[in-house]
Amino acid sequence: MVTDFLNRIIEQKGQDIARARKVVVEARLEEVARQRKDFRSLYEALSRKGAAVNIIAEIKRASPSKGDIRADLDAAGAARQYEKGGAAAVSVLTDATFFKGHLDDLRAARSACGLPVLRKEFIISRYQVYEAAAAGADAILLIVRILSREKLDQLYALCRELGMDALVEIHTPEEARIVAASDVRLVGINNRNLNSFETDIAVAMELVSQLGPGQLPVAASGISEPDDVRRNLSFGIRNFLVGESIVRAEDSARFIEELKAAGTHSN
Numbered sequence: 424m425v426t427d428f429l430n431r432i433i434e435q436k437g438q439d440i441a442r443a444r445k446v447v448v449e450a451r452l453e454e455v456a457r458q459r460k461d462f463r464s465l466y467e468a469l470s471r472k473g474a475a476v477n478i479i480a481e482i483k484r485a486s487p488s489k490g491d492i493r494a495d496l497d498a499a500g501a502a503r504q505y506e507k508g509g510a511a512a513v514s515v516l517t518d519a520t521f522f523k524g525h526l527d528d529l530r531a532a533r534s535a536c537g538l539p540v541l542r543k544e545f546i547i548s549r550y551q552v553y554e555a556a557a558a559g560a561d562a563i564l565l566i567v568r569i570l571s572r573e574k575l576d577q578l579y580a581l582c583r584e585l586g587m588d589a590l591v592e593i594h595t596p597e598e599a600r601i602v603a604a605s606d607v608r609l610v611g612i613n614n615r616n617l618n619s620f621e622t623d624i625a626v627a628m629e630l631v632s633q634l635g636p637g638q639l640p641v642a643a644s645g646i647s648e649p650d651d652v653r654r655n656l657s658f659g660i661r662n663f664l665v666g667e668s669i670v671r672a673e674d675s676a677r678f679i680e681e682l683k684a685a686g687t688h689s690n
């Protein structure tokens with residue numbers, strides 16, 4: 424069910440897309456997107472056997488729930504720090520209105536590091552999928568809650584056809600059932616309710632058992648210390664999408680190392 428905040432965001436996305444279409448038409452974006460070959464696989468980065476813990480580190484200047492987190496965060500500098508700390512991938516919030524992000528942040532982050540880069544966005548149309556691929560994204564976020572089944576299938580198929588991965592996000596048992604019955608291979612389990620903003624890190628631990636065989640879970644939101652990672656590991660979750668706590672850390676590279684070390688020490 425889509426409610427107040429999500430309705431506002433979807434309305435805003437409609438306006439953003441309409442404005443963008445006036446600058447670059449969809450056919451041109453599609454052409455650029457279809458020419459791209461240089462994808463870095465998020466799925467492979469999260470499937471590697473070596474690491475006990477994989478961190479997708481997020482570039483997040485602000486959020487609807489917290490306001491400004493670090494408004495002057497430099498995307499390229501952050502991506503370099505995240506890679507130095509051993510992150511498996513970088514997530515970039517590209518929404519301007521609620522998160523103070525931009526597609527240019529994604530371009531800057533990708534040029535600055537060798538990691539796969541996820542476009543974290545409220546994606547509701549093919550236009551945004553082409554836009555992501557054309558800007559250099561290696562993966563996109565698709566949120567089950569804001570998409571009809573048909574639209575989810577369409578956008579997922581398009582994203583895979585272009586060569587990107589999709590992190591398909593769920594938050595409820597019903598959404599877990601939808602995804603479990605699909606061929607989606609990367610599932611983000613968001614601990615945050617996107618309407619109330621309430622965050623409970625037990626959500627991922629509760630829903631992970633409902634995923635299908637071979638689906639890789641990524642616990643997202645509210646991970647703030649190594650102990651959160653340790654708790655998730657005992658439920659078989661080894662992939663984490665972390666924003667605020669990395670951005671607020673005095674030394675983001677060191678903080679990522681500490682989160683990853685929770686995996687080494689729990690073995």
Ligand SMILES: O=C(O)c1ccccc1NCC(=O)[C@H](O)[C@H](O)COP(=O)(O)O
Nearest residue numbers: 486487488617643644645646665666667
């Ligand atoms: O972060 C928010 O306040 C938020 C509110 C409504 C919709 C989405 C929101 N965040 C997007 C994200 O998915 C998070 O940035 C991401 O999972 C990292 O979360 P955190 O580690 O808690 O910053």
